[in-house]
Amino acid sequence: MRLVRTLSALALSAVAVVTGGALASAAPLAVNYAALGDSYAAGVGTAGSYDNSCDRNxxxxPSLWASAHSVSNFTFVACSGAKTSDVINNQVGSLSSANTVVTVTIGGNDAGFTSVMGSxxxxxxxxxxxxxxxxxNFVNxxxxxxxxxxxxxxxxxxPNAxxxxLGYPRFYQLGGSCSVGLSDTSRGLINGGADSLDSVISAAAGRAGFRFVDVRSxxxxxxxxxxxxxxxxxSWPVVNSYHPNASGYASGYLPALSSATG
Structure with missing residues (x-):
């Protein structure tokens, strides 16, 4: 009987070691998150005023996703007005091999987003x-x-992230009446431009081995x-014009990113 008890104790100890190891391996990994990009990543469109030169809020x-996922470290360097060159020259220096997740929205300013809307x-x-x-033509x-x-x-x-x-939404709902001054023809042209931009961004993300997150739907x-x-x-302030409002980021962008990241 003593031998049986001894063997039973050893078996239980082995189970505890294996179970403990499994539990340890199942523990969530620390998320080291960095957010890069332009005004759409910074969150322009949501505030009456901004307390930093990049209009981050x-x-x-990125802030909503970081809060929802209890990240261990959050680096937020997206900046209103940024172009691809700004990401290279001013933002990627904040990254490191410790990053596990990186997000970026960029390309709209390179394509002349502001001047297109003005025209x-x-x-x-x-x-x-x-x-x-x-x-x-520039986008393509x-x-x-x-x-x-x-x-x-x-x-x-x-290298380890x-x-x-993340892409850009279509701006307009077509059809019906709207008092913003543009015809359905112009609204459709603008939406088509957004589709072209997202298509090129998606293809480039694929070439890089990155995941494109489409927010249009x-x-x-x-x-x-x-x-x-x-x-x-x-809108006023003018910088908010043609950017998502708080609902756009919370109900448009955040669910798309959360679905992609699992």
Whole structure:
């Protein structure tokens, strides 16, 4: 009987060791998160005023995701007005081999987002078509190389991270009446430009081995001129114009990123 008790004790000890090891291995890994990009990553569109030169704020999708996932370290360097060159020159230096997750939204400013909207508002359908066509030509022919360089820089500085590239929403809900001054023709042209931009960004992300996060379906029925806007039209302060509002980041961007990251 003593031998049986001894063997039983040894068996229980072995089970405890194995179980303890399994529990230890199942413990969640620390998340070291860095957020790069432009105003869409910074969270522009949500605040009446901003307390830093980059317009970063707590209602941005990176801040919301970091809070929801209890990250161990959060580096937030996205900046309003940033282009691909700014990510390379001013943002990737904040990355390191310790990063496990990196997000980025970039490319809209390279494509002349602000000037396109100005042309569409002031130039009518003809001016809008010319502006969108010029921007789309740049997006298709020049932006891919700029994105490739940017994504290589991100990978070089954060070799161990899973990188998520978030795109841009379509701005407008087409059809019906809307008092923002643009025709459905111009609204459709602008939406088509957003689709071209997302297509090129998605392809570049794929070449880099990054994951593209498409937010467009989340914004369906919530564009400008819908019954429930998640994107600002012309707003005050002006910087908020044509950016998601708080609902856009919380209900559009955050669920898309959370779904992608699991």
């Amino acid at each position: 707590a209602k941005s999708y 569409c508002i002031l130039g009518g359908d003809s001016g809008c078509r010319t502006a969108v066509d010029n921007a789309t 022919n020049s932006l891919p190389g700029l994105l490739d360089n940017t994504y290589r820089a991100i990978r070089s500085h954060a 899973t990188v998520y590239v 989340n914004f369906t029925s919530h564009g400008i001129c819908s019954s429930s806007w998640w994107i600002n039209s012309v």
